[in-house]
Amino acid sequence: MGGWRPTARRSAPGGAAAERARAAAARVLGQDDLVEALAVCARDPVAAVLAASRIELADRAGLAVAGGEVWGYPAEGPLVAVCWSGANLVPVVPAALASAAEAAEATAAFAALARAQGRRSSSIVGERGATLALWGLLAPVWPPAREVRADQPSLVIDRDPDVPPDPRVRRAVPAELGAVLPACVRMFAEEVGYAPVASPGSAYALRVRSLVAEGRSFVAMAGEAGRAGARQRVTFKAELGAVAGGVAQVQGVWVDPMLRGQGRSAPGMAAVVAATRRDVAPVVSLYVNGYNAPALATYRRVGFEQVGTFATVLF
Numbered sequence: 001m002g003g004w005r006p007t008a009r010r011s012a013p014g015g016a017a018a019e020r021a022r023a024a025a026a027r028v029l030g031q032d033d034l035v036e037a038l039a040v041c042a043r044d045p046v047a048a049v050l051a052a053s054r055i056e057l058a059d060r061a062g063l064a065v066a067g068g069e070v071w072g073y074p075a076e077g078p079l080v081a082v083c084w085s086g087a088n089l090v091p092v093v094p095a096a097l098a099s100a101a102e103a104a105e106a107t108a109a110f111a112a113l114a115r116a117q118g119r120r121s122s123s124i125v126g127e128r129g130a131t132l133a134l135w136g137l138l139a140p141v142w143p144p145a146r147e148v149r150a151d152q153p154s155l156v157i158d159r160d161p162d163v164p165p166d167p168r169v170r171r172a173v174p175a176e177l178g179a180v181l182p183a184c185v186r187m188f189a190e191e192v193g194y195a196p197v198a199s200p201g202s203a204y205a206l207r208v209r210s211l212v213a214e215g216r217s218f219v220a221m222a223g224e225a226g227r228a229g230a231r232q233r234v235t236f237k238a239e240l241g242a243v244a245g246g247v248a249q250v251q252g253v254w255v256d257p258m259l260r261g262q263g264r265s266a267p268g269m270a271a272v273v274a275a276t277r278r279d280v281a282p283v284v285s286l287y288v289n290g291y292n293a294p295a296l297a298t299y300r301r302v303g304f305e306q307v308g309t310f311a312t313v314l315f
Contacts, residue, residue: 026109029070029082034059037070037082038245043094045245046156046285047127047308051084051092052244071113073106081106083134089114089121091130103130111137119143119315128152128311135313142315147193149312151290155304156247158283161270162303168220169236169271172212176232180219183234184208187254192314216240216280218272220264235259236268240276248281253295265298273302 029037037055041048058066068086072079080097084090091110093103111134119142124135132150139145172180181198188204189195196204211217220236234256241251250272255264273284287310288295 022108022112025075025105026071026073026083026113027075028113029072031058031063033072033079034070036079037072040072040079040082040094040097041092042245043096044092044127045247046154046283047310048092048094049242049244049247049249049285050088050126051082051090052247053242053249054084054086054090055082056244071110073102073109075109081110083110083113085114085117085121087122089124089134090126091124091134092126093130104133107133108137110134114138115141122315124313126310127154128309131311131313145313145315147314149289149314152287152310152312153290153296153306154285154287154308154310155299156283156285156307157273157302157304158277159303160277161273163266163270163301165271165274166220166236166264166267167271169218169268169275170220171215171275172217172219172237174209174212176219176221177209177212179221179232179234180212180217180237181205181208183219183237183254183256184239184252187237187252190254191252211239211241216243218268218275220268236264238269238272240280243281246281247283247285248276250276250284250286253286265295266301269299269302 034055038052038059041052041055045052054066054068055070058070063069066086068084071083071085073081080102081091081093083092091107093106098106107130115138124131128150135145135148185195185198198204208217216239218238219234221232222235223232236255238253239251240248242249250269253265253269255268276284286299286304288299
């Protein structure tokens with residue numbers, strides 16, 4: 001999401017020497033370290049998909065193209081935890097690799113690195129335990145969070161959906177960007193609480209354009225079958241916001257408010273699941289706010305099952 005603003009530096013717990021020691025316990029990874037970082041993510045591919053998708057891009061195209069850094073813990077020896085630091089701060093501390101003590105030490109090391117560089121991310125997001133532990137260490141130093149979403153069930157499906165797919169849902173095409181982008185802006189504003197900057201050339205508009213171009217934007221449209229020149233509008237949409245390690249994470253699910261309550265969400269999601277499992281990845285995941293009972297009911301009707309819990313800290 002958004003960029004970063006300078007943060008006021010306050011004293012970290014334990015003083016400057018202790019802070020330097022914590023930061024030195026982790027290291028900024030280089031290009032040659034990324035294969036090992038991806039191996040860490042592979043130990044919990046659903047929980048790690050957000051970070052793994054950026055690290056896979058960095059491995060293919062370089063860290064500069066991926067737009068962030070990868071931190072690894074410990075500084076020496078085999079990695080047991082990693083953290084993506086970019087537009088989002090995403091800790092990955094697999095229980096299969098890290099003991100409770102190592103997890104706490106890794107989180108402290110990542111927090112020290114984050115404090116040293118100041119807040120550059122618009123959110124901290126990932127598996128709930130690691131995310132909330134990291135935020136607990138950053139909260140005394142970083143500016144207050146705008147919102148903390150501490151209960152976001154992580155759901156997956158790795159089989160055919162339980163409801164018939166909506167045949168109207170398909171991949172968006174570049175010519176439809178003029179209809180897709182406004183729907184994305186509306187969804188973002190509903191979900192996050194403010195509208196993103198979506199002018200031509202903005203980071204948000206370029207992101208939407210990229211998802212459409214890569215075949216990772218799914219829509220149902222109204223108006224396309226009418227008379228020539230009829231104005232199109234999106235009635236349902238969803239994107240594959242992160243794809244890595246055999247997992248595709250669905251984001252940005254949205255139904256036109258005028259059509260809600262008509263049973264469109266479950267068949268729409270079933271269509272996304274079927275197409276994604278056929279063409280992109282065998283496992284489809286998403287996370288949703290725990291208080292959003294209608295959405296949870298819809299996803300469970302499709303066949304999603306909870307495998308963990310995410311948390312998001314928004315700035």
